[in-house]
Amino acid sequence: MRLILPMAAVLLPILTRPAMARNPWWDELAGLVDDFWQRPVTDLGLAGPDRGKGGKFLLLGPGQTVPQTEGFIVVHSSTLNVVVFIRNLETDPEKAERLQKQFRFYPCAQRENPPANRVLRPKGKKYVQTQPRGLAYWERLADILNREPVQERDRIMMAMLHPLGIEKGKPFGPDERQKKILTEATLVGEAMAKATDFDRRQMELSHYVDGNWLDGQTPTGCMCRLMPR
DSSP: OOOOOOEEEEEESOOOSOEEEEEOOGGGEEEEEEETTOOEEEEEETTSTTTTSOEEEEEEOTTOOOSOOTTSEEEEOSSSOEEEEEEEOOOSHHHHHHHHHHOEEEEGGGTTSOOOOOOOOOTTSOOOOSOOOTHHHHHHHHHHHHTSOOOGGGHHHHHHHGGGTOOTTSOOOOOHHHHHHHHHHHHHHHHHHHHHHHSOOOGGGBSSTTSSBBOSBOTTSOBOOOOBO
16 A cells, blocks of 8 residues: 655745744644755644644744734744745545645735635646756856855855855856856766765665665764665
């Protein structure tokens, strides 16, 4: 028997103002909110502060405040881009559909008359989660860094990007020579990452001594994929 549990995701491309998530009785739903670095902001449902009894979550971005928070579970994200995942644990299709419709997500300013959720189904559509290749990689990186606040933990990486022409608050405009170098760098970097993942020489990472499966965690605590070599 194969059990398929539907999952829904809400990606806020930019949290320019407070947002609300209103969830039903969560016995059959599980969820979470992550910031753009995929760090946990809060859990939803049985593992969350609502204890599976439902509630209204008020999601605030960096530096955002609201005058009235009574009756809300207030959570703070350190990034402006966030993602909300919910997993529908109900196995009956009709009940699952009704339950999913009870989950609402909308701007806090529209809480008195919230708009209906718009559901996009990926069936039949290509969806790629890998980063783009070539110069598009650097263009996307420069774009997201300009749309997010720079935190103390980011300063080292920002300093490394500065010689490449990626700087907070400034447009990314490499010349032809730089474009050629950066385009090649993405291909070489991708090849290095693949070699590191799939052609390891460290036998202590093997799940079995005489097998081809890598362990899920290295002795140093670094995570790697469980897959054939």
